[in-house]
Amino acid sequence: MHRISSAYVGEWPITWSPSVTLVPTRFCFNSCGYCSFRRPPDGLDPLADGLSDPQAQAALRLRPWAAEVLLLSGEVPPGSPQRRAWFSRLLALSRLAWTEGRLPHTNAGPLSIAEMASLGRFNGSMGLMLEGLGPAYDALHRQSPSKRLAVRLGQLEQAGRLGIPFTTGLLLGVGESEADRLAALELLAQLQRRWGHLQEVILQPFRPDADAALLLNATEQADLLGTIAAARSILPPEVHLQLPPNLWPLQELPAALAAGIDDLGGIDSSDVINRAYPQPTPGQLAEVLAQAGYELTPRLCVHQAWRRCLPLAMQRQALRAESRLLASKPSGLRSPWP
Template sequence: MLPRVVTWSPSVTLVPTQGCFNACDYCSFRRPLGQEPPLELSEARAQLRQRPEATEVLLLSGEVHPASAEREAWFARLCALGVEALRQGRLPHTNAGPLSLREMARLARLNPSLGLMFEGVGPAYDRQHRQAPSKRLAVRLEQLQQAGRLGIPFTTGLLLGLGESWEARRQALTFLAELQGRWGHLQEVILQPWRPDGCEAVPISGPEQAELLEVIALARQMLPAEVHLQTPPNLWPLEALPEAIAAGIDDLGGIDCTDVINPAYPQPTPLALQALLERHDLQLQPRPCVHRRWWGGLPRHLRLAVEAVDQQLQLRWAVSGC
């Protein structure tokens, strides 16, 4: 029997701004709007130079209110950074909060895939999002539907461990399964354990881990088989990763040198991941930001860019394993 394949994407994260008009209770990434200068192209280029092997450029941004006078400049910056990534032969993947139809359609010409966390449903999330208007359930659902109507390969996910009930978890997965049944655009669902921020990582406890494994198994059962299930490897105990894979995880997402959202949780290196997985008869395989099943629906210029990146990744991985 061939070893089961687990994928990941060599990634570098650019943050156009940490300024955000929302204020989610759990967020330590956010800065008040207007306090810090936005990311300039020259600085972005310098950051990209530090990570020549990264084929995915994750554009992870705080959100500017749709009615703000700053919105147009913010959006123009997202586009300029996407263009720069493509110009360098890399693939942008933008996750910048809810977008208008025009904005999303524009970004879909530059990004092979886009992302937005669904996060979850129910009172546990409502409490955390009292001051985050763009995290309302109706807004998130509408965004995932809009991406489906536009045929955009999409990454979404659930944030787990905020006190949500099993009923709420089932309901959230039902929403995602229905969206996929209608549009078929959900390429990945991230099952992300919420971890406290701070100077030091707080490892997942045994009981937390057991419960998360049940959530993964439930997601695998409820979501169509083509939807990849992803978990960030820096948020799991490394030695327990094979158990998460046995439960249904088949992707480790974009891996940068650090995690800008959870900086206290160090990223394992691809070589450490590969060695671990090989011991469990699993095979680690690099991939572009968009999974192969969705390549055929991409605009031609993006499909060519994705194919070129894939060739480069497979060659590099075969030769040097990094």
């Protein structure tokens, strides 16, 4: 792996990744009390609710400008007789994205080293949320075997050993203490100093779903702004800090950027996990940012500084995808990305 030196310091624009989301399945053997994405195991084929190849192709062609294909899946337990079919579907969708000229980014829970290496041949980057450490997370994940801290850390280490550009993050506002947040950030900083593969850390506010949906109030924003600033001081400077823009009041977004956020993540037409929180359009984001003196710039799922970590075939795919992405970049505040 080509390591990204922690001595690297650069000034970045505010980036985002035009994205299209494919969901192989919502079946998941974890049971996180806050999750509105999961379909519980019920004896059926875990892929029964998944996408066929024609459905996936149709979704890709509806968003031709989306260079990132996010493969977001529920989890089949290791050792299950259904695990092989589930993983084969992830691999098939990655290949499909590749043949369509895109770069997939898979977030499908913990993977074996062989599974991760196989997906790494087609994925520009991969991801897994750390979520956090401390008693608040232990309580939330009591019925979620793959959310155990040792399992998550093992995955982050494994991605580092394989040299895969990786995204992780924290779920904030579930009852954790400030000390828990700082300890989690220190842990991620240690991993980055050892392996150099963490391209971005998501600082994701937990928000209630459905009828309880509510944007962050001023007190909650102030609390999270302090965590963003702490993350920027704790994490090595090359690590990008990401905030999902639909979970933060749009007009208050510049305050988060001033605190240290420099990336808004993959943006599809909707958020398949936080469905009660509509995505702002790229045009809306660009206008709010421009008023505060920031430029919104599209990117691939793999950030520029991590491209050289990729196999040569993947680097060539990234160049092709980037050429199409930049050709679609609008002038002014116009956007071809509805």
